[in-house]
Amino acid sequence: MLTAETIHRLQEVARAIRRDIIEMVYRANSGHIGGSLGAADLLTCLYFHVMRHRPSQPDWADRDRFILSKGHCSPVLYATLARCGYFPAEDLQQFRRTGSHLQGHPYAPKTPGVDVSTGTLGLGISTGGGMALAAKLRGQHHRVFILCGDGEIQEGQAWEAAMFANKYKLDNIIGFVDRNYLQTDGYSEDIMPLDPLRPKWEAFGWRTLQIDGHDLRAIIGAIDEVPSHPGKPTMIILRTVKGKGVSFMENEAMWHGTPPNQDQYERAMQELADA
Amino acid sequence: MPEWKHTRQGYADALIELARRDDRILVLDSDVAKATKTCDFEVVFPDRFFNCGVQEGNMMCVAAGLALEGYIPFATTFATFAAFRAGDMVRNAIAYPKLNVKIGATHAGITTGGDGASHQCNEDIAVMRALPNMTVLVPGDYEESRQATLAAASMYGPVYLRFGRDVYPVVEELHDGFAIGKAKLLRRGDDLTIVTTGILVSEGLAAAETLEGEGIATRVLHLPTVKPLDEEALLRAARETRGFVTVEEHNILGGLGEAVAALVSLHHPRPVARVGVRDVFGESGQASELLDLYHLRAAHIVSSAHAVLAPALR
Numbered sequence: 001m002l003t004a005e006t007i008h009r010l011q012e013v014a015r016a017i018r019r020d021i022i023e024m025v026y027r028a029n030s031g032h033i034g035g036s037l038g039a040a041d042l043l044t045c046l047y048f049h050v051m052r053h054r055p056s057q058p059d060w061a062d063r064d065r066f067i068l069s070k071g072h073c074s075p076v077l078y079a080t081l082a083r084c085g086y087f088p089a090e091d092l093q094q095f096r097r098t099g100s101h102l103q104g105h106p107y108a109p110k111t112p113g114v115d116v117s118t119g120t121l122g123l124g125i126s127t128g129g130g131m132a133l134a135a136k137l138r139g140q141h142h143r144v145f146i147l148c149g150d151g152e153i154q155e156g157q158a159w160e161a162a163m164f165a166n167k168y169k170l171d172n173i174i175g176f177v178d179r180n181y182l183q184t185d186g187y188s189e190d191i192m193p194l195d196p197l198r199p200k201w202e203a204f205g206w207r208t209l210q211i212d213g214h215d216l217r218a219i220i221g222a223i224d225e226v227p228s229h230p231g232k233p234t235m236i237i238l239r240t241v242k243g244k245g246v247s248f249m250e251n252e253a254m255w256h257g258t259p260p261n262q263d264q265y266e267r268a269m270q271e272l273a274d275a
Numbered sequence: 276m277p278e279w280k281h282t283r284q285g286y287a288d289a290l291i292e293l294a295r296r297d298d299r300i301l302v303l304d305s306d307v308a309k310a311t312k313t314c315d316f317e318v319v320f321p322d323r324f325f326n327c328g329v330q331e332g333n334m335m336c337v338a339a340g341l342a343l344e345g346y347i348p349f350a351t352t353f354a355t356f357a358a359f360r361a362g363d364m365v366r367n368a369i370a371y372p373k374l375n376v377k378i379g380a381t382h383a384g385i386t387t388g389g390d391g392a393s394h395q396c397n398e399d400i401a402v403m404r405a406l407p408n409m410t411v412l413v414p415g416d417y418e419e420s421r422q423a424t425l426a427a428a429s430m431y432g433p434v435y436l437r438f439g440r441d442v443y444p445v446v447e448e449l450h451d452g453f454a455i456g457k458a459k460l461l462r463r464g465d466d467l468t469i470v471t472t473g474i475l476v477s478e479g480l481a482a483a484e485t486l487e488g489e490g491i492a493t494r495v496l497h498l499p500t501v502k503p504l505d506e507e508a509l510l511r512a513a514r515e516t517r518g519f520v521t522v523e524e525h526n527i528l529g530g531l532g533e534a535v536a537a538l539v540s541l542h543h544p545r546p547v548a549r550v551g552v553r554d555v556f557g558e559s560g561q562a563s564e565l566l567d568l569y570h571l572r573a574a575h576i577v578s579s580a581h582a583v584l585a586p587a588l589r
Contacts, residue, residue, distance in 0.1 A: 117368070119367060
């Protein structure tokens with residue numbers, strides 16, 4: 001049962017992660033803020049409530065896996081992992097710096113808690129397909145969570161992977177599309193239309209839901225009912241706001257990959273402190 | 276006359292051998308199982324064979340996912356699809372994180388024949404050897420292909436295995452002492468070194484025979500591993516002979532020849548002539564015709580040997 005107290009605790013974690021994201025990208029003077037802020041609620045739910053994992057044992061065989069297929073949103077993943085205790089929070093200050101284990105895009109061999117190296121778009125569902133298949137072959141019961149961007153699934157390989165997961169009945173995959181309608185060059189439906197998105201996934205054989213990607217109860221509830229649908233992979237379309245939590249960054253494509261200046265940084269931190 | 280056999284059959288036979296003794300071995304194919312011969316594996320191990328359909332990029336990443344979970348997947352397709360169609364996935368999902376994925380690439384080189392240039396991949400070695408962490412194996416006949424496949428499974432890390440489409444001469448001299456990263460000394464000689472990789476080894480040996488008849492003592496070093504290069508064997512040849520002719524069924528750009536030239540030019544400069552496809556796309560035809568047409572025969576190796584030795588003989 002999700003108590004109001006639990007939800008409040010998760011909201012506070014998400015707010016702290018958002019502050020970390022702003023701090024990291026400001027310090028590195030590069031990185032992807034908008035999509036990271038937009039995914040903070042999902043990662044909070046996953047790592048602080050849903051997933052079975054052990055920060056002290058990152059390679060625990062029965063842990064749930066997570067793939068940040070939209071690898072450019074590494075700040076949200078790194079901040080989440082640090083707050084879980086996979087590595088010290090001070091490491092976040094070294095994001096994108098030489099000698100750091102925090103590469104611009106997730107690199108599993110270097111960073112504790114990163115399951116899969118990503119960066120080039122459209123690959124995560126495929127890799128997750130391999131991991132989910134491996135779990136089936138071994139009779140393991142963990143789940144493979146995959147987060148894709150909406151612009152990302154313009155890549156044809158996302159749909160190759162969709163076919164594969166359907167063929168092998170990989171019901172241990174729970175995918176998410178971060179549906180914020182914005183990509184690097186602008187509004188997704190101008191750049192390369194994706195709508196109607198839900199029937200596309202359904203036509204590829206996936207059980208598909210669409211929820212508010214900032215409603216923590218809705219996210220956790222949607223994941224909780226997955227086991228009652230055996231034989232099918234699940235795709236949860238998260239309706240999200242890019243830049244969520246910082247008023248002047250919300251729904252602005254320019255915040256896809258632009259670091260904040262000092263004034264913007266201070267205003268963003270102020271907003272997230274007062275929230 | 277020697278026996279002729281498919282190198283890709285050596286790959287497929289080795290996969291079955293491997294799977295019998297190691298339950299981590301899995302085979303993926305991309306709707307070319309009948310052509311790559313992995314269909315034989317499917318018959319024996321149907322539950323460990325996964326046909327990914329016409330999805331080479333997806334297949335490479337599925338293999339990456341399986342490797343992350345401790346399996347040893349052999350992702351199988353034609354060379355041009357492995358190196359180019361799925362090149363990004365091989366680079367980013369396999370080579371960069373150094374995953375234990377083996378890539379079985381058949382239909383490499385001009386002898387792919389009738390399918391024409393779209394399928395005759397003469398550029399894959401260049402791409403694969405430029406990838407950090409990647410081991411590149413280019414065996415010369417059926418048996419060496421079998422042994423290369425077994426060896427690939429016994430090392431940790433990504434391996435690119437290159438096979439042809441056609442039948443190729445069985446070369447007895449190749450059948451002993453396969454080790455990744457080691458050259459095979461097939462023939463001794465101190466005037467000239469012919470360096471071969473892949474199925475043109477038989478042409479290299481024939482050329483050495485001809486040169487011997489002319490009084491040119493010709494060493495033949497066969498390199499079934501293009502990366503990592505056996506620097507020791509090559510530098511010894513640089514010290515002990517007067518020049519090199521490299522022989523590969525691949526573009527002269529980016530392949531074995533450039534690797535050898537780069538090595539010896541720094542440590543012990545010697546002339547290096549490269550026999551290979553001369554930076555052109557091929558055309559349809561019989562494999563044997565194409566070897567003539569693209570100057571990949573023993574006679575062309577002999578001419579190149581003369582050119583290499585000409586300054587010394589003058």
